[in-house]
Amino acid sequence: MESHIHNVAVVDIGKTNAKVVVYDLDRQCEVAAQTTPNRVSNDGAYPHFDTDGLWDFVLTSLAELSRDHPVDAISVTTHGASITLVEGDDLALPVMDYEFPLDPRTLADYRAIRPDFAESQSPALPGGLNVGAQLFYLERHFPQEFAASGILTYPQFWAWKLCGVEACEVTQLGAHTDLWCPSERRFSSLVDGQGWGEKFAPLRSAFDRLGDLKSEIRAAMPGQDPIPVFCGIHDSNASLLPHLVGRQGAFTVVSTGTWAIVFAVGGRAMELDETRDTLANVDAFARPVPSARFMAGREFAAMAGDAPGEADHASAEAVIAKGIMALPSFARGTGPFAEREGEWTVDPEDLSQAERTAAASLATALTTSVCLELVGAEGPIIVEGPFGRNAVYCDALAELSGRSVEAKTGLSGTSAGAALLARGQNAPPPSGAAVPAAAEASARPPIRGLAAYADTWRRRVAERGQAEMPEPSRGASG
Known part of the structure; x- marks a missing residue:
């Protein structure tokens, strides 16, 4: 338990808006926040989130909010139905907007190989709402980039940007992705069948302290103590967590x-x-x-x-x-x-x-x-x-x-x-x-x-x- 942690900066990437919130764990309340629209760009091969704009917003918000509210730790939460392909220190491909209607041929071919509902407990959904369909589309249409990339779940992509440690996490994998078998706590047969397993970053608990905030980001914030970055969680599961405990x-x-x-x-x-x-x-x-x-x-x-x-x-x-x-x-x-x-x-x-x-x-x-x-x-x-x-x-x-x-x-x-x-x-x-x-x-x-x-x-x-x-x-x- 991180007993010295009081103020946590929460990076919250929602489908409609993104926020950085300073949450006081002792008083159990939000003490400051900044927000911005989560814009979708249409200037590429498919609609994608403006992750560069979001990253600029996150960095600016952390620097500004921490001036009045010292930050002891950082945590991340995001909407579901998104996943990232990374190569080196950047994205290999843009992060697809899950409302993008995949072409009918790709979607039909994907539906033929996706796991049964009995295994994944994940219904067949339109567009890219099943993350497995996004990966299938990207592998088919961008084989070179896909082959060279690793996979991070979406909250953990932002945690990686903050601390440099790669991870995947089950609340995001278990949110109607077709990638997870909830009853057996393992990747689904789709992951094995497509040979994607080795591409996923190590599984970590949402509660894990992944690492410390990168020094160049820390330098823009008051104080000198290391700021731990926690693994992060799917947003609806974040809402559920306080009640579970x-x-x-x-x-x-x-x-x-x-x-x-x-x-x-x-x-x-x-x-x-x-x-x-x-x-x-x-x-x-x-x-x-x-x-x-x-x-x-x-x-x-x-x-x-x-x-x-x-x-x-x-x-x-x-x-x-x-x-x-x-x-x-x-x-x-x-x-x-x-x-x-x-x-x-x-x-x-x-x-x-x-x-x-x-x-x-x-x-x-x-x-x-x-x-x-x-x-x-x-x-x-x-x-x-x-x-x-x-x-x-x-x-x-x-x-x-x-x-x-x-x-x-x-x-x-x-x-x-x-x-x-x-x-x-x-x-x-x-x-x-x-x-x-x-x-x-x-x-x-x-x-x-x-x-x-x-x-x-x-x-x-x-x-x-x-x-x-x-x-x-x-x-x-x-």
């Missing part, structure tokens, strides 16, 4: 942002359905966790429009009374309704902004409730990230599930988990900082008519080209 029994974490990832810890045994975007993620201790996902942030933005504002109960009840519904999926190809095309029961341009935001909040809560059922989730629900600030979403989710919902409303739930890596696997759990949404909402009455509205929403979704809905838990009031 601080709770007992069954519980559910909903990590929100561009994606909502539902982690069911200790829930009912369920057979996962690859056609509904359920999967096994792998936690920081290398254990499989039943999970479901959909692009909640993308869906919400498409439904709510450019200026969503705050959702409130009055607007939600007005939407329910008028039967106004947004039906999934506005981000097709992922989630429990991947094949449905999003639609409204009315023209959304005729709605007030408050009504549109409320309808979007209800629809997102309803899709989340379906995800809960698909993975057998039980126990209290913890909502991490931006949707924790949406009272209609949290209250509706509590009523629909019949369970308490706790909102974690900090800048990012990922920061706390990534920072916690610096305390080691055997560190004492953080004291609870979750704010129970149900307690906050105790002065507010239930959302009137929600149960009947939910039944109608589910029926309409089921009637229009989607697989049968799971039976809902009965907790909503009518």
